[in-house]
Amino acid sequence: PEVIYLKDYKVPVFLIDHTELRFELKPDKTLVKARLKMRRNPESQDVTRELVLQGDKSLLLCRISVDEHVLNESDFQRNEQGLVVSGVPDQFLLETVTEIHPDQNTALEGLYRSDGVYCTQCEAEGFRRITFYLDRPDVMSVFSTTIEADKDAYPVLLSNGNPVAEGEADEGRHWITWEDPHPKPAYLFALVAGDLKLIEDQYQTLSGRDVALRIYAADKDLDKLDYAMQSLINAMRWDEQVYGREYDLDIYMIVAVDFFNMGAMENKGLNVFNTSCVLASPETTTDLGFQRVEGVVAHEYFHNWSGNRVTCRDWFQLSLKEGFTVFRDAEFSADMNSRTVKRVEDVALLRTAQFAEDAGPMAHPILPASFIEISNFYTMTIYEKGAEVVRMIHTLLGADAFRKGSDLYFDRHDGQAVTTEDFVKAMEDASGKSLVQFRHWYNQAGTPVLNITDAFDSETKTYKLTISQSCPATPGQEVKQPYHIPIAIGLLDSQGGDLVLPNGETTQVLELHHAEQTFEFGGIHEKPVPSLLRGFSAPVKLNYPYSRDNLTFLMSHDSDGFSRWEAAQKLGVDILQSLVADLGQGKELQLGLLLGDAFKVVLDNKDLDKAMVAKVLTLPSEAYLSELADVIDVDAIHEARQFVRQHLANQLETEFYSTYKVCTSTDAYSPSADSIARRSLRNTCLSYLMATGKQEYLELALVQFHEADNMTDSQAALSLVVHSNFVKAGEVILDQFYQRWIDQPLVVNQWLSVQASNPQRGALVQVENLMKHEAFNLQNPNKVRSLIASFCSLNPVNFHAIDGSGYRFLAEQVITLNSLNPQIASRLVTPLTRWKRYNLDRQDIMRKQLQRIMDSGELSRDVFEVVSKSLA
Ligand code: HT7
Ligand code: ZN
Numbered sequence: 001p002e003v004i005y006l007k008d009y010k011v012p013v014f015l016i017d018h019t020e021l022r023f024e025l026k027p028d029k030t031l032v033k034a035r036l037k038m039r040r041n042p043e044s045q046d047v048t049r050e051l052v053l054q055g056d057k058s059l060l061l062c063r064i065s066v067d068e069h070v071l072n073e074s075d076f077q078r079n080e081q082g083l084v085v086s087g088v089p090d091q092f093l094l095e096t097v098t099e100i101h102p103d104q105n106t107a108l109e110g111l112y113r114s115d116g117v118y119c120t121q122c123e124a125e126g127f128r129r130i131t132f133y134l135d136r137p138d139v140m141s142v143f144s145t146t147i148e149a150d151k152d153a154y155p156v157l158l159s160n161g162n163p164v165a166e167g168e169a170d171e172g173r174h175w176i177t178w179e180d181p182h183p184k185p186a187y188l189f190a191l192v193a194g195d196l197k198l199i200e201d202q203y204q205t206l207s208g209r210d211v212a213l214r215i216y217a218a219d220k221d222l223d224k225l226d227y228a229m230q231s232l233i234n235a236m237r238w239d240e241q242v243y244g245r246e247y248d249l250d251i252y253m254i255v256a257v258d259f260f261n262m263g264a265m266e267n268k269g270l271n272v273f274n275t276s277c278v279l280a281s282p283e284t285t286t287d288l289g290f291q292r293v294e295g296v297v298a299h300e301y302f303h304n305w306s307g308n309r310v311t312c313r314d315w316f317q318l319s320l321k322e323g324f325t326v327f328r329d330a331e332f333s334a335d336m337n338s339r340t341v342k343r344v345e346d347v348a349l350l351r352t353a354q355f356a357e358d359a360g361p362m363a364h365p366i367l368p369a370s371f372i373e374i375s376n377f378y379t380m381t382i383y384e385k386g387a388e389v390v391r392m393i394h395t396l397l398g399a400d401a402f403r404k405g406s407d408l409y410f411d412r413h414d415g416q417a418v419t420t421e422d423f424v425k426a427m428e429d430a431s432g433k434s435l436v437q438f439r440h441w442y443n444q445a446g447t448p449v450l451n452i453t454d455a456f457d458s459e460t461k462t463y464k465l466t467i468s469q470s471c472p473a474t475p476g477q478e479v480k481q482p483y484h485i486p487i488a489i490g491l492l493d494s495q496g497g498d499l500v501l502p503n504g505e506t507t508q509v510l511e512l513h514h515a516e517q518t519f520e521f522g523g524i525h526e527k528p529v530p531s532l533l534r535g536f537s538a539p540v541k542l543n544y545p546y547s548r549d550n551l552t553f554l555m556s557h558d559s560d561g562f563s564r565w566e567a568a569q570k571l572g573v574d575i576l577q578s579l580v581a582d583l584g585q586g587k588e589l590q591l592g593l594l595l596g597d598a599f600k601v602v603l604d605n606k607d608l609d610k611a612m613v614a615k616v617l618t619l620p621s622e623a624y625l626s627e628l629a630d631v632i633d634v635d636a637i638h639e640a641r642q643f644v645r646q647h648l649a650n651q652l653e654t655e656f657y658s659t660y661k662v663c664t665s666t667d668a669y670s671p672s673a674d675s676i677a678r679r680s681l682r683n684t685c686l687s688y689l690m691a692t693g694k695q696e697y698l699e700l701a702l703v704q705f706h707e708a709d710n711m712t713d714s715q716a717a718l719s720l721v722v723h724s725n726f727v728k729a730g731e732v733i734l735d736q737f738y739q740r741w742i743d744q745p746l747v748v749n750q751w752l753s754v755q756a757s758n759p760q761r762g763a764l765v766q767v768e769n770l771m772k773h774e775a776f777n778l779q780n781p782n783k784v785r786s787l788i789a790s791f792c793s794l795n796p797v798n799f800h801a802i803d804g805s806g807y808r809f810l811a812e813q814v815i816t817l818n819s820l821n822p823q824i825a826s827r828l829v830t831p832l833t834r835w836k837r838y839n840l841d842r843q844d845i846m847r848k849q850l851q852r853i854m855d856s857g858e859l860s861r862d863v864f865e866v867v868s869k870s871l872a
Pocket of ligand 1: 261265
């Protein structure tokens with residue numbers, strides 16, 4: 001397959017001023033009639049008279065005309081990429097009639113059917129599966145869309161913008177025309193047709209305009225839309241207050257569909273959502289689910305400015321909209337809930353999934369230089385690291401200058417398709433701060449490593465921090481230039497108080513520019529304990545020789561909540577890593593009281609946010625420990641972590657039990673930060689109590705399971721029992737759970753996931769059986785994620801079974817999915833791509849399975865790119 005390079009970007013030769021579409025939806029086929037008003041782009045140097053349109057192989061071209069002159073076969077050529085029309089004038093009307101087959105579309109790109117509902121997914125390059133078009137984000141057009149369909153089966157017909165006309169047609173059919181006044185690229189086009197119900201609300205913008213808010217779903221899900229609606233209203237208000245951004249159409253619609261490759265899509269005025277990111281009710285949705293709904297609804301709404309009004313020039317610029325929008329949604333969630341908890345969760349995700357990506361064969365800068373298949377670049381790097389890079393700009397500029405920069409960016413580029421360079425330039429111009437060196441964050445891949453040492457001179461009363469930076473080689477980038485890195489620090493005296501730093505505050509941002517730099521602090525009377533990288537001010541790995549005493553000290557005294565959690569993580573990592581090493585040397589595991597004592601101090605501190613207590617008490621995950629390891633020893637990491645959990649459970653049994661009781665409440669469910677915090681701590685305590693292996697705590701978990709009035713508590717109990725040695729009890733409640741929720745697909749997905757992530761032996765057989773279960777459907781991405789992806793990424797001991805059964809299983813699924821749904825297939829491969837991180841035995845069997853996929857026949861571009869880069 002062809003490799004596409006950023007350096008080859010050229011402005012489009014032709015533009016489309018107006019796009020008129022007519023969809024005739026019929027049971028056996030859909031006809032797409034397109035009328036495109038086209039003209040030569042005055043900015044293009046290319047004088048060709050050939051018009052090159054993108055169009056998928058599956059499109060059946062029925063008719064094509066230029067200025068009402070029907071073309072015959074000699075006037076145009078079909079090829080793999082689309083259509084080449086020769087001899088076009090400088091301005092013309094291109095008309096096409098195309099036949100497509102949404103029913104056969106299992107890739108879920110373009111127009112497809114989700115449980116009987118027609119819907120579209122056009123980002124990144126799905127529009128070319130609908131009709132022949134200039135399917136690139138820098139071609140922006142005004143759209144007018146007419147949909148005609150059977151009235152009984154598809155009473156609701158939606159597209160972007162406002163409805164302007166409707167009517168009845170023959171044979172029980174009806175039609176409606178939508179017009180979107182805002183020019184947009186084809187990737188933001190959307191169509192929905194189905195038997196949907198809606199909830200409706202009204203929003204008045206700051207300038208007094210009324211906006212109708214509508215959320216559509218299947219009738220049975222209508223009772224689960226209120227939280228999404230409230231989140232949308234909160235997001236609209238927040239974007240006005242924090243960014244000065246108002247909504248710009250009369251209607252904002254969200255539609256929930258069950259078959260969807262990602263979380264949601266920000267189509268102009270008509271967002272399409274995976275049900276998992278919009279439906280929420282206390283009985284069926286966990287706290288995590290509620291927070292996901294809030295975050296994703298806001299994310300898609302924020303795209304209306306950061307993505308739609310100002311869009312990307314080309315797909316290399318993807319992080320322009322995604323990094324910025326993730327930063328915006330993270331800040332929104334932080335403002336709606338607990339800021340520290342949100343930061344801890346985001347950093348934990350970044351450090352496991354994104355750091356691993358940065359260290360693997362698919363590592364790429366947030367502004368990639370090339371790709372084979374753009375769908376492979378909707379990555380943790382583009383989204384999460386992209387957001388961290390925007391956050392660093394915010395940190396370096398300060399909130400006020402950042403806001404000026406964002407105002408300038410939106411004003412300067414409203415209605416344009418631009419680049420990350422335009423974003424950085426606006427930030428520079430508005431603030432006067434040079435971001436020249438900072439730009440390396442955009443074009444260098446890999447996670448920088450900071451090594452920090454310090455020295456205290458009691459005579460001169462100076463304290464010095466020496467910071468050196470390096471960045472490991474990544475594919476195609478051997479040598480890296482030093483980054484401009486904001487490092488927020490504090491210094492603690494021996495009483496745990498913050499010292500006042502040269503900026504007059506207790507936290508100061510040091511700006512690292514060089515490979516090595518020393519920062520001096522005067523007037524210091526005793527050697528302080530440094531609190532480094534407060535709030536995780538840069539996406540880096542940081543080494544400083546903290547003693548365990550330093551870490552317990554920071555755990556209880558650091559004034560920065562994030563750093564208290566970080567100290568606990570570092571302490572946990574230090575202990576777990578030495579136990580993993582002991583296991584490697586065949587030593588018996590031993591653990592003193594230090595960690596438990598530190599945990600006890602935290603548990604006893606009634607002033608702390610319960611959610612943060614729960615976070616601190618949660619040991620570093622197996623995924624994080626794996627990411628940190630030179631060679632990942634899956635079994636030793638699991639065993640060491642289980643050992644420490646059990647040890648802590650025994651040491652602090654009384655405290656865990658009493659905290660569990662304190663956190664038990666009879667109040668009705670609420671997704672408020674306080675209630676979430678209480679449940680989170682209670683379930684953390686329950687998990688430790690279960691780790692004692694005592695029957696009485698099984699009873700406690702079972703009572704919780706049966707009496708819970710919300711999914712958070714019932715699911716937590718379910719997974720603790722199923723993952724414990726109480727096998728029979730687990731089987732019984734799994735069955736009860738399924739029978740109770742058989743009609744709720746999203747809950748059944750959790751049921752699948754609990755079983756897939758069961759670390760007990762035999763999970764693979766269970767997963768294979770579940771693939772034959774009525775609840776499973778390989779064509780539904782949510783099912784694939786819940787069962788197959790959960791097994792491969794949340795169940796390391798079983799997936800990495802030394803007999804290679806997990807790897808074989810995954811390869812088989814990827815081979816099958818490659819032809820059904822390439823995007824899902826290529827995402828699923830990820831755990832195998834990390835083969836170089838394991839010992840030689842595992843490397844060998846993992847690589848063989850990658851090779852097996854490679855040799856399995858005609859691969860999609862998606863799977864080919866990931867597998868070939870992994871084998872290189
Ligand atoms: N911008 C949206 C991207 C998206 C997507 C990309 C590829 C294939 C399917 C997809 N569904 C949605 C999502 C977002 O970041 O808001
Ligand atoms: Zn997005």
